[in-house]
Amino acid sequence: MNGLIAAIQTLLFVALAPLLAGWLKVCKCRLQNRKAPPLLQPYRDLIKLTHKQPVVAGQASWIFTKAPYIIFSATMLAASVVPLFAVDLPTSASADVIVMVGFFAFARFFLALAGLDIGTAFGGMGSSREMTISSLAEPAMLMAVFTLAMTASTTNLSIAITHVLNEGLVLRPSFLFALFALILVAVAETGRIPIDNPATHLELTMIHEAMILEYSGRHLALIEWASQLKLMIYGVLIANIFLPWGIAENFSVEALGYGLLAILAKLAVLAVLLALSETLVAKMRLFRVQEYLSFAYLLGLLGMLSHIILEASR
Amino acid sequence: MILLLAYCAVLLSFVSGLLALLMNQRHALLALCQTCFKKFPGSRNQCRAFVFGNLDEQRFPVFLRQAVFVILGLSGLFAVLAGLSVLVSKDVITDQIGLGLPWLPWHVRFDGLSGFFFLIIGIAVGAVSLYGPGYVSGYQESRHPFAVLGLFTGLFVAGMLLVLLADDAFMFMIAWELMSVASYFLVAFQHENAANRRAAFLYLLMAEVGALAIILGFGVLASFADGFTFDALRESHLSATWASIAFGLALLGFGMKAGIVPVHVWLPEAHPVAPSHISALMSGVMLKVALYGLIRFSFDLLADIQWQWGVVLLILGTVSALGGILYAMVQANLKRLLAYSSVENIGIIFMVLGLAMIFMDNGHPQLAALGFLAALFHAFNHALFKNLLFLGAGILHHQTHELNIDMMGGLIKKMPQTSLLFLIGCMSISSLPLFNGFVSEWLAFQTALQADVLDNGVLRSLIPVAAAALALTAALAAACFVKVFGLIFLGQSRSQHSEKAREVADKTMLAGPMLLAALCFLIGIFPGLVINLINSVSEQLLGQTMPNDSALGWLWLAPVSAQQASYSPALVLIGALIAGCVSFWYLRRDPVLKTMRRAAPWDCGFGGLTPRMQYSSNAFSMPIRRIFAKVWLIDERIDKDMQGAMDQDVAAVHYHIDIQDHSWPLLYQPIGHGINTLAKQVGRIQTGNIRTYLGYSFVTLVLMLWVIS
Known part of the structure; x- marks a missing residue:
C-alpha cells in the first residue's frame, strides 16, 4: 500500500511538472501584459516533440544519445524522495536529502558531458558555466538543508517534515534564513532569472540552453521535462519543508485528497511569486552570480549559526 | 597460517624484484640451464623445449616481464587473502623475526588495521600487475632498463607491506625507508629529463625530512617508555603536552608523505613523471600507508x-x-x-x-x-x-x-x-x-x-x-x-x-x-x-x-x-x-521514430566547425579561475603579432598562462633562503687555516673538560 502511494506520488510529480511550468508562463505573461499561451501548452509541446524524429549531430557519441534518459531518470529518482502530498513513504527512507542532491549532481554531470560531446563552442560554454554555478550553489543548498537536518536531527525528508509539523507554528530564525537561502539556490539551480533566462537563446547569456542546443525530438522532450520536474521538486521542497501544513499524515483517501489540494495551492502561490520576481528583476551578469550565491551561502550559514547559538537547548 | 599468507605476500614481492634483475643475465642463465640438463640427461624434452624456448633472445624479455608481474600479482593476491582472513577472523597475531639489532629482533604484528591496508595494497598491486606487462613493453630496453623498474617495484611493494607488519619503531622505520627510497628510484626512472630528476630529488628530500619527523615522534614516545616495541610505546603515559608534541611530529612526518597542504608539493611533481602504474601505486596506495602510520600512531600508540x-x-x-x-x-x-x-x-x-x-x-x-x-x-x-x-x-x-x-x-x-x-x-x-x-x-x-x-x-x-x-x-x-x-x-x-x-x-x-x-x-x-x-x-x-x-x-x-x-x-x-x-522503451516504441537522423551540428551559418573552436581546458575552468582568483598565482598574458600598415592588423594572438602554487613563495623559498644564509654563516668560521682549526679543537677540549669536572 505504502509502496503504491509512493509510486503514485512519483508519477504525479512527473505528470504535474509541465502543468506548473504552464501556470508559471501564464502568470508571467499576465504580469507582462502579454497574451498567455494555454495552460496546457507544455504538454502539447512535449507530445509534439516525442512524435518527431530526433536529429543528432554526426559526431555525437552514445553519451549524447543516452544522456537524456539518464538525466530524466535521475531527476525522477530525486522526485521519488521528496514527499509531495503525504509523508512517511518508503521511498524517502531508501534515499535521504543528501542522496537527492546527489541525484541532481548525477543528472548535471551527464548534461554537462552531453554539452561537450558535439564539440561546439556553445556546448562547452554551457557546460563550463553550469558546472561553475552548480558548484557554488551546492554548498549553499546543503547549508540550508543541514540547518533543517540539525533541527529535526534527521536527513530523511519525510521524518523532517513530520518533525516540523509536530512542532507547530514556531517562528525559528534559523528556518527563516534557511528558507531564503533555499529560495535563492532554487532560482539558481533551476536556471531562472536573474541567473539564467530559460526563454531566450541569446548566446552571451545562455547556460542551460547552450548545453541542449543540439538536442531535438524525444531527447529534447526528456530534457525539458526533467528541467520542469526539477523546478517542481524545488518548489515542493520549499513548500513542504517550511510550510508543511495540509500534507497527509495518514493514508486515508480524505487526507490524501486534502494533501494534494494543499500542495497544488502552495505551488500555485509560489509560482505567482516566482513570476513576480522574474518580472521585476533583471538578469545578472555572469560574474555577479558568485556574489548572489555566496549571499545564499551566507544566509545558510547564518541559519546554521542561529540554530546553534539560539535554538539548541544547552 | 594467516601470518604465513602475509609473509608470502612480502616474500613474493621481493622475489619479483630480484627476478627482474635477471633481465641482463640471459647468457648466464642459458649456461646454467645447459649444465643442469647435462647433469640430468633424463629430463623430459618438453621441459627442455620450454626452458630454451623462453631463453630465446626474442622471447626472453617478454617472458621475464610476464613472470615478474605474475609473481607481483601473486603477492597482491596473498596480501588480499591475508588481509581478508585477519579481518574476518578478528585475530591479532604477533611474531618475532630474528633480523635487526641483536637486542631488538623485528617484532611483527598483524591485526585488523594492518589487514585492512593489506587488502587495499593487495587489490591495487593485483590490478597493476595485470596491467603492467602491456604498459612496460613500450619502454626501450637500452634507455629504460626493465631490471631497474622491476627491482624497485618489488622492493617498493615489499616495503609498504612491511610497514604494515611492523610492531616496533625500528622495523617500522627500516620498512618506511625502504618504501621511500625504492619509490625515489621509480620516480627517477626516466631520468633523462632534468624535470624528472628535479621532481625525484624534491620527493626524496621531503620523504627524508618527513622520516626525520617520524623518528623524532617515536623518540618522544620512547623516552617515556622502556624500549622501542609498540607494546612498550603503548604503555608510555605521556603528559598532554608531550603527547601533543609527539602527535605534531607524527602529523608532519606522515602528512608529508600523505600530501596534505602545505607539504604536498612533491605530489604534483613526482606523480606525472613516474611510469603510470607506479603513479597509480604511489597515489592509490603509498598515501594510504602514510594514513595508516598516522592512525597507528595516534589511535593505537598515543591512544589518549x-x-x-x-x-x-x-x-x-x-x-x-x-x-x-x-x-x-x-x-x-x-x-x-x-x-x-x-x-x-x-x-x-x-x-x-x-x-x-x-x-x-x-x-x-x-x-x-x-x-x-x-x-x-x-x-x-x-x-x-x-x-x-x-x-x-x-x-x-x-x-x-x-x-x-x-x-x-x-x-x-x-x-x-x-x-x-x-x-x-x-x-x-x-x-x-x-x-x-x-x-x-x-x-x-x-x-x-x-x-x-x-x-x-x-x-x-x-x-x-x-x-x-x-x-x-x-x-x-x-x-x-x-x-x-x-x-x-x-x-x-x-x-x-x-x-x-x-x-x-x-x-x-x-x-x-x-x-x-x-x-x-x-x-x-x-x-x-x-x-x-x-x-x-x-x-x-x-x-x-x-x-x-x-x-x-x-x-x-x-x-x-x-x-x-x-x-x-x-x-x-x-x-x-x-x-x-x-x-527508453516507451519513447522508442515506434520503429520509424526509433532511428535518428544524423546531420551536421549547428555552426551559426559560418560553415565548418573546427576542433579549435571547442572549449579548451583553460576555457572550461575560466569562470572558476576568475571567481577563486586569489587561490592561485596566475600569470596570464595575451601577445598579439601585428602586421600591415602602421602595424594595425592583428596577424596572430598568443595566449600564455602560468599557474603557480602559493606554497612555493610563502613556505619553501623562505626555507631555502634560510638554509642558504645559515650555510654562509657556518662557512664563515671555516677559514681553511689549520691553526684556527687547532684553536677550535683546543677550545672544545677545554670546554668539555670544564663541563665534565
Missing part, C-alpha cells in the same frame, strides 16, 4: 586522543581538500591533475578522521567509530578509483603519447572500452550516487551532521562549515572531472596523435582497470561488504563499531539510526533501472 588534534586535522583536511581540487581544476596535464586530486581526497580523509578524534575525546565513541569508518572507507574507495584513473591515464599516454588534455578529444569512439572504464572512475571520484565515492562522502556528511551532540559551541558551528566546504569540494570535483572526461573523450580530436589513437591491442592491459571499475560499482551498490570489514578494525582499535540499524537489513545503510538517515543503493539502482528502461 585530544580533541584539539581533531580540530587541527579538520582544518588541515578542509584546506587540503579545497586547495587540492581548486589546483586540480586548472591543470592541463592529466597526471598532474590526478595528483592534485589525490591531495583533495587525502584532505577529505583527514577531515573525517579529525571528526572521529573530536567525537572520541568528547565521549561519543559510537560517533567516533562512524567517523573512523567514513575515513577508512574513503581511503579504500580512493585507492580503487585513483588507481583506475591513473591506469587509464597510462593507457591514454601509451596510445596517444600525450598527457596534455588539451591535445586529446574524441577518443570515446576510438577507445570505447577505455572510455567506459575511465567514465566509471570519473563518476566515482565525483561522488555520484550508485558509485563508491558517494557512499563514503555520504557517511562523512552524516558524521558531520552529528555535531549537535557536542558541548563546545565553537566546535558545533565549525563542523557544519567544514561540511559545507566538503560539499563545495565535491561539487568542484564533479566540475573538474566533467572537464577531464569531456575534453579527453568527447568532442573532436584536438591533435594528430589523438586522431590516430586506437584502442589498446593488448587486452590484459584493460583487465586491471576493469577489475577496479567493477569493484567501484559493486561497492557503490553493496557498501555493507566493506563496512563489515572496517567495523572489525574499529572494534579492535576503538572498542566500538558503527551502529548500523540492523532492522533495515543488510542492503541498507543506516548509521546512528533509521530515524536519522538511511540509504539503500541497491533499491536506488532498481528504481533507476525501472525509470530508465520505461522511458
Whole structure:
C-alpha cells in the first residue's frame, strides 16, 4: 500500500511538472501584459516533440544519445524522495536529502558531458558555466538543508517534515534564513532569472540552453521535462519543508485528497511569486552570480549559526 | 597460517624484484640451464623445449616481464587473502623475526588495521600487475632498463607491506625507508629529463625530512617508555603536552608523505613523471600507508586522543581538500591533475578522521567509530578509483603519447572500452550516487551532521562549515572531472596523435582497470561488504563499531539510526533501472521514430566547425579561475603579432598562462633562503687555516673538560 502511494506520488510529480511550468508562463505573461499561451501548452509541446524524429549531430557519441534518459531518470529518482502530498513513504527512507542532491549532481554531470560531446563552442560554454554555478550553489543548498537536518536531527525528508509539523507554528530564525537561502539556490539551480533566462537563446547569456542546443525530438522532450520536474521538486521542497501544513499524515483517501489540494495551492502561490520576481528583476551578469550565491551561502550559514547559538537547548 | 599468507605476500614481492634483475643475465642463465640438463640427461624434452624456448633472445624479455608481474600479482593476491582472513577472523597475531639489532629482533604484528591496508595494497598491486606487462613493453630496453623498474617495484611493494607488519619503531622505520627510497628510484626512472630528476630529488628530500619527523615522534614516545616495541610505546603515559608534541611530529612526518597542504608539493611533481602504474601505486596506495602510520600512531600508540588534534586535522583536511581540487581544476596535464586530486581526497580523509578524534575525546565513541569508518572507507574507495584513473591515464599516454588534455578529444569512439572504464572512475571520484565515492562522502556528511551532540559551541558551528566546504569540494570535483572526461573523450580530436589513437591491442592491459571499475560499482551498490570489514578494525582499535540499524537489513545503510538517515543503493539502482528502461522503451516504441537522423551540428551559418573552436581546458575552468582568483598565482598574458600598415592588423594572438602554487613563495623559498644564509654563516668560521682549526679543537677540549669536572 505504502509502496503504491509512493509510486503514485512519483508519477504525479512527473505528470504535474509541465502543468506548473504552464501556470508559471501564464502568470508571467499576465504580469507582462502579454497574451498567455494555454495552460496546457507544455504538454502539447512535449507530445509534439516525442512524435518527431530526433536529429543528432554526426559526431555525437552514445553519451549524447543516452544522456537524456539518464538525466530524466535521475531527476525522477530525486522526485521519488521528496514527499509531495503525504509523508512517511518508503521511498524517502531508501534515499535521504543528501542522496537527492546527489541525484541532481548525477543528472548535471551527464548534461554537462552531453554539452561537450558535439564539440561546439556553445556546448562547452554551457557546460563550463553550469558546472561553475552548480558548484557554488551546492554548498549553499546543503547549508540550508543541514540547518533543517540539525533541527529535526534527521536527513530523511519525510521524518523532517513530520518533525516540523509536530512542532507547530514556531517562528525559528534559523528556518527563516534557511528558507531564503533555499529560495535563492532554487532560482539558481533551476536556471531562472536573474541567473539564467530559460526563454531566450541569446548566446552571451545562455547556460542551460547552450548545453541542449543540439538536442531535438524525444531527447529534447526528456530534457525539458526533467528541467520542469526539477523546478517542481524545488518548489515542493520549499513548500513542504517550511510550510508543511495540509500534507497527509495518514493514508486515508480524505487526507490524501486534502494533501494534494494543499500542495497544488502552495505551488500555485509560489509560482505567482516566482513570476513576480522574474518580472521585476533583471538578469545578472555572469560574474555577479558568485556574489548572489555566496549571499545564499551566507544566509545558510547564518541559519546554521542561529540554530546553534539560539535554538539548541544547552 | 594467516601470518604465513602475509609473509608470502612480502616474500613474493621481493622475489619479483630480484627476478627482474635477471633481465641482463640471459647468457648466464642459458649456461646454467645447459649444465643442469647435462647433469640430468633424463629430463623430459618438453621441459627442455620450454626452458630454451623462453631463453630465446626474442622471447626472453617478454617472458621475464610476464613472470615478474605474475609473481607481483601473486603477492597482491596473498596480501588480499591475508588481509581478508585477519579481518574476518578478528585475530591479532604477533611474531618475532630474528633480523635487526641483536637486542631488538623485528617484532611483527598483524591485526585488523594492518589487514585492512593489506587488502587495499593487495587489490591495487593485483590490478597493476595485470596491467603492467602491456604498459612496460613500450619502454626501450637500452634507455629504460626493465631490471631497474622491476627491482624497485618489488622492493617498493615489499616495503609498504612491511610497514604494515611492523610492531616496533625500528622495523617500522627500516620498512618506511625502504618504501621511500625504492619509490625515489621509480620516480627517477626516466631520468633523462632534468624535470624528472628535479621532481625525484624534491620527493626524496621531503620523504627524508618527513622520516626525520617520524623518528623524532617515536623518540618522544620512547623516552617515556622502556624500549622501542609498540607494546612498550603503548604503555608510555605521556603528559598532554608531550603527547601533543609527539602527535605534531607524527602529523608532519606522515602528512608529508600523505600530501596534505602545505607539504604536498612533491605530489604534483613526482606523480606525472613516474611510469603510470607506479603513479597509480604511489597515489592509490603509498598515501594510504602514510594514513595508516598516522592512525597507528595516534589511535593505537598515543591512544589518549585530544580533541584539539581533531580540530587541527579538520582544518588541515578542509584546506587540503579545497586547495587540492581548486589546483586540480586548472591543470592541463592529466597526471598532474590526478595528483592534485589525490591531495583533495587525502584532505577529505583527514577531515573525517579529525571528526572521529573530536567525537572520541568528547565521549561519543559510537560517533567516533562512524567517523573512523567514513575515513577508512574513503581511503579504500580512493585507492580503487585513483588507481583506475591513473591506469587509464597510462593507457591514454601509451596510445596517444600525450598527457596534455588539451591535445586529446574524441577518443570515446576510438577507445570505447577505455572510455567506459575511465567514465566509471570519473563518476566515482565525483561522488555520484550508485558509485563508491558517494557512499563514503555520504557517511562523512552524516558524521558531520552529528555535531549537535557536542558541548563546545565553537566546535558545533565549525563542523557544519567544514561540511559545507566538503560539499563545495565535491561539487568542484564533479566540475573538474566533467572537464577531464569531456575534453579527453568527447568532442573532436584536438591533435594528430589523438586522431590516430586506437584502442589498446593488448587486452590484459584493460583487465586491471576493469577489475577496479567493477569493484567501484559493486561497492557503490553493496557498501555493507566493506563496512563489515572496517567495523572489525574499529572494534579492535576503538572498542566500538558503527551502529548500523540492523532492522533495515543488510542492503541498507543506516548509521546512528533509521530515524536519522538511511540509504539503500541497491533499491536506488532498481528504481533507476525501472525509470530508465520505461522511458527508453516507451519513447522508442515506434520503429520509424526509433532511428535518428544524423546531420551536421549547428555552426551559426559560418560553415565548418573546427576542433579549435571547442572549449579548451583553460576555457572550461575560466569562470572558476576568475571567481577563486586569489587561490592561485596566475600569470596570464595575451601577445598579439601585428602586421600591415602602421602595424594595425592583428596577424596572430598568443595566449600564455602560468599557474603557480602559493606554497612555493610563502613556505619553501623562505626555507631555502634560510638554509642558504645559515650555510654562509657556518662557512664563515671555516677559514681553511689549520691553526684556527687547532684553536677550535683546543677550545672544545677545554670546554668539555670544564663541563665534565
